[in-house]
Amino acid sequence: MFHFFNCAILTFGPHAVYYSATPLSEYDTLGTSVKTAVVYLVTALVKLVCLATFLKVSESDIFDPSQELLKALIGFIDVAGLYFALTQLTHRNISQNHKFQAVGLGWAFADSVLHRLAPLWVGARGLEFTWDYVLQGLEANANLMLSLSLAALGSLMWLRKNKPKTLIPIIYACAGFVATMPSITSYLRWGVGWRLPEVVGFQLFTSLTMALVSWQLFSACQKPSA
Amino acid sequence: MADPNTAATANRRRHVFDSSFYPVVALVFILIACVELCDASTVVDVYRLIQYDISGAPFGSRASSLNHHAGSSFSAPGSDLSRTVAILSLRELNETFIREYIDQGKPLGGLLLLLPQVFRSDNSQTVVDDSEYTDMKKQLTDLEQRLIHSTIQYPVYFAFEDEDLAKVLADIQRNDAAGQPATATTGGYKFIVTSTAPKKLASPTMTNIQGWLPGLKADGDSNQLPTIAIVASYDTFGAAPGLSVGSDSNGSGVVALLEIARLFSVLYSNPNTRGRYNLLFGLTSGGPYNYNGTQKWLRSFDQRLRESIDYAICLNSLSSGDNGLWLHVSKPPENAYVKQIFEGLSNVAEELGLKVGLKHKKINVSNSRVAWEHEQFSRLRVTAATLSGLSVAPNLLENTGGIADKREFVNEAAIVRSVKLVAESLARHIYGQEGKNINIFADNSSLAVSPSYIGSWLDLLSRTPRVAPFLSKDDAFIMALKKELADHVVEVNLQHDVIDGMFTFYDSTVGTLQIYQVASVTFDLLLLLVLGSYLITLFSFLVISTRGVDDLISLFRRPPSRKAKAA
Structure with a gap:
């Protein structure tokens, strides 16, 4: 039980900390985050239907490039969902600056709850100790950073009109890279055969870099408008 | 900056939402907690030593439920093993151990005896004229007689050697050799057999x-x-x-x-x-x-x-x-x-x-x-x-x-x-x-x-x-x-x-042994400490990067002022 508590802190703690530490809490953006979470749920459902419709069921864990490509394409539905959350949802007038953070946070939190809570509850509560759930918690951290940077890049692409021309290709490249991250990790996991600790390490590293890059891009775009 | 009034109403609304939401969450959690899941790393079929009375005199193993850490070395004299499950393979069983723990009845948390695969009844290999096995048969026969005729207060189980158990045994032996026997503070393997207290068989x-x-x-x-x-x-x-x-x-x-x-x-x-x-x-x-x-x-x-x-x-x-x-x-x-x-x-x-x-x-x-x-x-x-x-x-x-x-x-x-x-x-x-x-x-x-x-x-x-x-x-x-x-x-x-009333028998003759690899309490505490400091660092970093150092410092002075605001 103690171990479950620890892993839950690692998995969900950063979301709460992020919310309370940044100005998000002051502007009460919880509603936005909740709405985003609902959008995430719908997106996940659509994705599931697509996966079930278009993908062959493979009996083995062998990495199949064509199937993986299809999976990556379906993964882009995520981007569509995020686009919807960023542009179509009506928010109480909070600045774009906070909007993308709220959206990214809601997105990452919904992802964590959906993908990690059940295994955590089932697995980490027992007596058996494994490092898996600690790693999974770290993965949730990386995922939070990735969602935030994707939301930041998305808001740059779709919401901000007067961006410096030179940065546009970089923004698009970064957004593309971030959006394909799930496919890349899945390739490393099953195609190259990395172990879980290595994959998580890679995820943490890339998400940290991407977060820094998108932060820089965001502040770079902020300047001319300010 | 948002209007303080709207923020206050939103706050109130959130409280209402929370107070109706939490009982539901709690209920769901309680329901889920009732579903016990078996997720041990290894699950083994075990056979309990027979428990019987002859004219009221107790013989055999008098307990059946097991829940202790495992150990395999007993070299240290005077060590307290009353909370340790001894895991021993038949090949390693020595006379001293049998004399102390079976004949003299020194306390033990439990005993798990590993038998070679030859003694499995559905075993397919047929090795007969092997002197090694003949010796082992003689050893096992002797052991069996001693177990049957003594009264043992702790649970005794038999299992057959297989790859999983061999791995567990090797791990335990390595830890014991390194001077880190499994306890609650150091972690290790935990052996659990859930079983109710053995009951007398009514008129067998x-x-x-x-x-x-x-x-x-x-x-x-x-x-x-x-x-x-x-x-x-x-x-x-x-x-x-x-x-x-x-x-x-x-x-x-x-x-x-x-x-x-x-x-x-x-x-x-x-x-x-x-x-x-x-x-x-x-x-x-x-x-x-x-x-x-x-x-x-x-x-x-x-x-x-x-x-x-x-x-x-x-x-x-x-x-x-x-x-x-x-x-x-x-x-x-x-x-x-x-x-x-x-x-x-x-x-x-x-x-x-x-x-x-x-x-x-x-x-x-x-x-x-x-x-x-x-x-x-x-x-x-x-x-x-x-x-x-x-x-x-x-x-x-x-x-x-x-x-x-x-x-x-x-x-x-x-x-x-x-x-x-x-x-x-x-x-x-x-x-x-x-x-x-x-x-x-x-x-x-x-x-x-x-x-x-x-x-x-x-x-x-x-x-x-x-x-x-x-x-x-x-x-x-x-x-x-x-x-x-x-x-x-x-x-x-x-x-x-x-059957002649002189003999009384007890049930729970077979069981399922669950072997868990458990972390120690110390490790859990340490992890909690690391995680706590990580979250605090993250919090401070985020506050500094988004609001500046002054805000972080003023955060610690804020609570009284916030209360004043709410009032």
Whole structure:
């Protein structure tokens, strides 16, 4: 039980900390985050239907490039969902600056709850100790950073009109890279055969870099408008 | 900046939302918590040491539930192992450990004994003439006797070595060697067997099976035909009821009886070769408990029937005798019937190149111990003898088909030879051909002893644990025996009886061992510390990067001011 508590802190703690530490809490953006979470749920459902419709069921864990490509394409539905959350949802007038953070946070939190809570509850509560759930918690951290940077890049692409021309290709490249991250990790996991600790390490590293890059891009775009 | 008023209403709304939401969440969590999931890294079938009382005196393992860390080294003198499960493989078991923890009863959290795969009843490998295994068999037999006859306050379980367990054992041994025995503070492997306290079995039953091959009466002969009884006890007793298959004791006797019934049913089906003797076949239960079943079976006979029995031959542990068989009798060898049985057997034995010895052991009526099945007959003044591979009378609960008595150690050829010996001498007696060199059950004839029949029944018996109190009245095995006997002989019926009240047995003979690899409490605390500091760092970093250092500092002064604001 103690171990479950620890892993839950690692998995969900950063979301709460992020919310309370940044100005998000002051502007009460919880509603936005909740709405985003609902959008995430719908997106996940659509994705599931697509996966079930278009993908062959493979009996083995062998990495199949064509199937993986299809999976990556379906993964882009995520981007569509995020686009919807960023542009179509009506928010109480909070600045774009906070909007993308709220959206990214809601997105990452919904992802964590959906993908990690059940295994955590089932697995980490027992007596058996494994490092898996600690790693999974770290993965949730990386995922939070990735969602935030994707939301930041998305808001740059779709919401901000007067961006410096030179940065546009970089923004698009970064957004593309971030959006394909799930496919890349899945390739490393099953195609190259990395172990879980290595994959998580890679995820943490890339998400940290991407977060820094998108932060820089965001502040770079902020300047001319300010 | 948002309007403070709207922020306040939003806050209030959130509180309302929270207060209705939390009970629901709590309810869901409680519901989920009720579903217990088994997620151990290794799950093993284990067999508990038998627990029984003789006249109220407790024997065997007196506990069944296990929940302790595992250890494997006991070198440190004076170490407290009352909260440790000792995991030991049979090969590593040493005399000191047995003396201290089994004979002297030093406290232990539990004991898990790993047996080599050869002792598995469904094991496919057949290694017989290996001196290593013979030694191990002897060691296991000795251990079994000591376990059965001592009172052990902690749970004792048997399991079979396999890859998973070998890995666990190696890990435990490595940790113990490194001086880090598993405890709550250091972590390690935890062994758990969930089980309720063992309960007494209410009136355990035993079932005797009997069948007849009626002889041919001469016309106008009103006298009852004499009867020859062939008897074997089929049940077993051993350290672990789930593992006591008793291939030799007394699987070999049961197989021999079935084969003799088959051979004579062929002879008796033809009126020309039907003998002038009735043949009575009896598969008796309760053998380990002073042949309690045999006693009850004989008591149920009426006087006329009992008097019509010329003699009874009991078959017991036929494959044990590497150098011949022994005929155990309780009447003096000068007795006419005894003489006749012995001479009949030894004549045939000579032709088969076998040796049969005669052993006379007087019955002590005041002693309740009955070492041989024929003694129950003798007590009721029916002439009887036991043909056995054992040369000396076994003690109580000795040679009753325990863990070590497996198919791999059974000499099938010896059983075939014994069957031929008994059948041939019986047939010569029935048809009055004594002393003549004829071969009724000659090899390659239609009446030849069938090694494949013997082999297949021996296989079945060696897969079926047969400890009488744990066999129900209509157990599949008893039904199979009944059906098989009914195929050869007539008037097959079952007789149910209650085992002698002197013996009491307890349930939970098998269990499931769950092995968890657990982290220590210290580790969990350390992880919590690391995580806490990580979150605090993250919090400070985010506050500084988004609002500046001053905000972070002012955050710690804020609570009173916020309260003032709310008021």
